[in-house]
Amino acid sequence: MWKSLAAVIVASVPFVASQIDRTGWNITVDSFQTGTGNEAAKALDGNTGTIWHTQWMPTNAALPHTVTLDMKKVYNVNGLTYLPRQDGNSNGNIGQHSIQISTDGTTWTETAKGTYLDDSSLKSTPFTAIPARYVRIIAQTEAGNRGPWTSAAEIDVLAAATYTKPPTNLGIWGATIDFPIVPAAAAVLTNGKVLLWSSWKPLDFGGGGGSGKTETAIYDPASGTVSRRTVTETQHDMFCPGLSLDASGRPFVTGGNDAAKLSIYDGSNWIAGPNMKIQRGYQSSATLSDGRIFTIGGSWSGGEGNKNGEVWSPASNTWSLLPGCPVAPMLTADTRGVYRSDNHGWLFGWKSGSVFQAGPSKAMNWYTTVGTGGQKTAGLRGTDPDAMNGNAIMYDAVNGKILTVGGAPNYQDNQATGNARIVTIGAPGTTASVAAIGNMAYARAFHNSVVMPDGKVLVVGGESYPVPFSDNTATNIPELFNPATSSFTSVNPISVPRTYHSWALLLPDATIISGGGGLCGACATNHPNAQIYSPAYLFNADGTKAARPVINSVSSTNVAVGTKITVGMNRAVTSFSLVRYGSGTHSVNTDQRRIPLTPTASGLTYTVTIPTDPGVALPGSWMMFAMDSAGVPSVSKTIIVRA
Template sequence: MSASFLVATSASGAPAIPSVAQPPAAPHEHAHGYGGAQDDAEHRAQDLVGVPLHEIEKKTAENAARIERQTGRRPGRAEVRASVADADPGVSGQWSSVVDTTVVPVFTAVLPNGKVLIWDSVGDNAAEDYPTHDFTRAMVWNPADDTEKRVDLQGTNLFCAGFSHLADGNILVAGGNANAQLAGTLRTYVFNWRTETWTRGTDMAAARWYPSVTRMANGEEVIIGGGPATAEVYQTNGAIRQLPNFTKYNARLYPFMISRPDTQLGLFGPYNTGWTVTTAGNAAITGTANRDGITRDYGSFATYDIGKTLVVGGGSITEDGVAKRPTRTAVILDANKGLVPTVTTTGAMSTGRRQHNATVLADGSVLVTGGLTSAAVNGGVDLDAAVTTAELWNPVTGQWTVLSAAERIRQYHSTAALLPDGRVMTGGGGICGGCMTAGYLEKNVEYFSPPYLFKKDGSGDPAARPVITGGPATVGIGAAFTLTSPQAADIRKVGLVAPADVTHSVDQGQRYIPLKYSVSGTTLTVTGPPTGGVAPPGWYMLFVTDAAGVPSVARMVQVAKAPTPLMSPLKNSTGKCVDIPQSALTARTYLQTYTCNNTKAQSLTRFTDNTLRVFGMCADVPSSNFVNGQRIWQFGCNGTGAQRWQFGADGTVRPVSKTTLCLAAAANTNAAQVKIVTCTGAALQKWTW
């Protein structure tokens, strides 16, 4: 199935998108996806593969000292800080002082206890014969008091690995750097956030370097890119299976991807072509589309609402008449309707950026930090083209606001992550060929407090914050729960934010999920996320935001799989499951029952809008013909009553528009027709999820 993105005009009041001249095609696109020798050569040069980190640090420090003697300026320090340091933090936010660390924050994962797992590459011990690639320098950082605990990993180098939170809050790491020849690794590791220890997991089928990992509605983790074309899935039991029906992306460049509301996987960057993928069983591509004509390498993205993702910056194009510059444009992808997302333009940043980080904040707005404004000299680091001011995107207006500037330059190998207290921790930069030449190595962090943390009276004083005084430890999909707050009557937003898993401008973990709620006294009654595609199972930061726009400190909660799990078979009492014949992706394919086999053809998603979906389509009563004996097919979801079902405690599944009829199998044999018939209580009309 193929389609093109629908590109709409910008929202009212948004500035026009800058003029952009595009190359005819993405530079690394091949028959089986993206990638190739050019990616490998570029990354080998940039990442100094094979060079021990102590040697990188030594050479970088020598170059930094030499440059400072010649110019009077230390590489990595921003010269514009003084001009914005006195700005009202209620308008421009406020940066902290710089805090040194013993590990460069190249890979950053926020843990459920508010601490942060950080690692970089091989160690820098004094011994000159220290093995290069059988060690990873890592630490657990505590932003509450700026202390650290080293948790170095022996046995492999996790540099250039992909990673994501598991449902229990532990961190799955896939791939890494094997040797000086730039080979990836087959290995996976799990970091236990409670014990702060590493455990080796199941090996993948193929070695990966620069893959991405994304958590799905059923708790599985999809691994794509990094060299091999065939995607893989880390299952909830720790085993790994291949997805032979998705071989479209093999680039050694972290793909942009996230779980969609319909529980499928959306892959939408950095290259222009993207896919919608059902990851159950051996996978199926249900949609292919082009985004906006721009290869947004080292751009960034943030999912800021249900099914809505901001993609911003990146690339090396001709824009506003200037060649080899990253774009300042941004687009919104909406995956709530259809098998491919619709695309609309939104406001553009004040300047183009690449190597920046887009971070969703506690109120659903998006902060962009760091980066460089030109790819003409070096696409990874150019200290003369640094951007140190932050910019804030408002999802209501589509506009960007320039905020205050950081003290340190954050470019290649820098990260940014939202903390439970509402601040953003930025850090890192360096460990690359251009970085070493420029004397650029930032082994430190600094914190940005967004404007929402300050009073708006010009005093610069901290704002009074709403407080969550009570709430659950676990939140269910579509299930109601209560929060207590003395400021309940003043609350205007309740939202979940998934903790960060960020490296190389790509954060596979973060997303903001607004929740519906009502207020009575000091109690907020809140409805959980609508599907596991919106909120895959795991730990989240739960924020409330008041009428002044001030967020609370987050309460950490665990989102569980629904009691009737998503992406699961619908089985009747005779032991047969609703099935899509031959896993057909076409509309008007009639449903059948078949022996339950745990394949993608039987992985259905029950939505809180009462639809029943597979492959992004809905179980449908043809032409709303609610009569006894009518067969049921799959059809494009359209919001009509023909696609809404009532799941009863008695095991029946009934069309909402006519509840005297029940979903039923015509027989207890394979390939039996699925129909709606007059409800009789028969076994063929009883279903379990």
């Protein structure tokens, strides 16, 4: 039984990995219950019917609890599996945890952290390969908060055949972050935490349409903690929704499994909004220059076809149909018809309440939202075909520059492309300029792309032949787009495939978190985890961490468009940028965009000006970064921009 379970895990990691023979290993623990057969060796005996359990008599041993494995020689360790007890009793299931490795048993490196789901399923934690003789699990909480216990039926370690130290000039992927859900959607909150959610089940979505609940989690990068909560108060299964961040920076979630619903997260509570006029799933939405939110498409749920535009007004908290915004001009020619052809639109709120639709159809369009709305063609995306499940990223909003990458002519079961285009937009209603640039090295669909403070774009994950819930053609080497050269560079590989139901987002410290994938029950492609990428700009040439400039003061953090902001620095910098907080699901992140800011300096005091047009500087929450002459960014300050 145990070998077959481990085989499932080995099949789910994107590199060569094998279960290490445990013969001769030593295991030490901080506590065990004597006289009951629950000694530490039970976690290595190959018998899933026996367990190691911490002491509960005559008194409970207090958390945290530690398990240390001595494998007797060094392996290229790249994963760990933990099987909770299988006897129907959940006491001792590991919750919050840290996994650490060592070559000498003295100096330890953390390779994973997070929270496991409180059930009896096999838990797997893949991570970037690293040489180790010792592996240590620190159980910080009991998953169900039933008591200060820890237990395990079996613990195994996986290894890669070879090891090459990743060079820091290609960025570094950090410790794996384990989640108690498979996060198919995520949003970065203005407090720096990451809001995550799956569906009505933590590891699956099937059969729950109309369930009225969603499994969520919050990850705190500062503390490394992961908390879980079931949301029922909005009566909304938020799987496969439209997703935006509103003018207050709040995640704004529409439709999906409960196809008419609107739920808004205010940082503490989920608030039910009014139902949309049209039921939707797989739609896209965009925040407008006046703070309203536009949505269009979405035939995956709530019936097929005629998913024309509508708009939500924060002033009245109501939805209004826009009959002048038909979905038909933006349909792809998908072989499965409108069920797929109106999905995941590439939308950008722009000037005068307009919306630019860059894809995934080869036809691009303008939508206006005044009165009953309007639509006008913006031309074709050059020779690029329909590019479903591709990406579009506004990396320079001042100049209307959008990078489009990848995608496939149909939603699934066909070859993706590595195509890349730069689309430049100007006044609403005008034909967009399209320039073909060199392709990515890898064809991708179901990937994600993140704009960085310096204007570069990280493209991560995806697969060359898109099939939902499959990692068979996963592309594990990310690429970095450089706008100065319009070219791509491959960087260090990710440890876990990120394909269907994955996402990637910029964090306020200028790192990038990439996670999710799967959400298909007991499948081998469930990835209830994430990793954080530290780009090369955070390292010196010798691999040490670069000293970062520090924003000491900001004259105002809540400003109107056109406002001058005075910024006090700890040392000299050369440039600034604003990057809008992001949210992502199903390869769509309509919120992210970057505004380069040109400073004027007086000593260590700098003045920057927010663009005057709210279609460029959309109302909402932004991260302000300062960068030195070497391109090293500061940790950001949050700026709220008002129209």
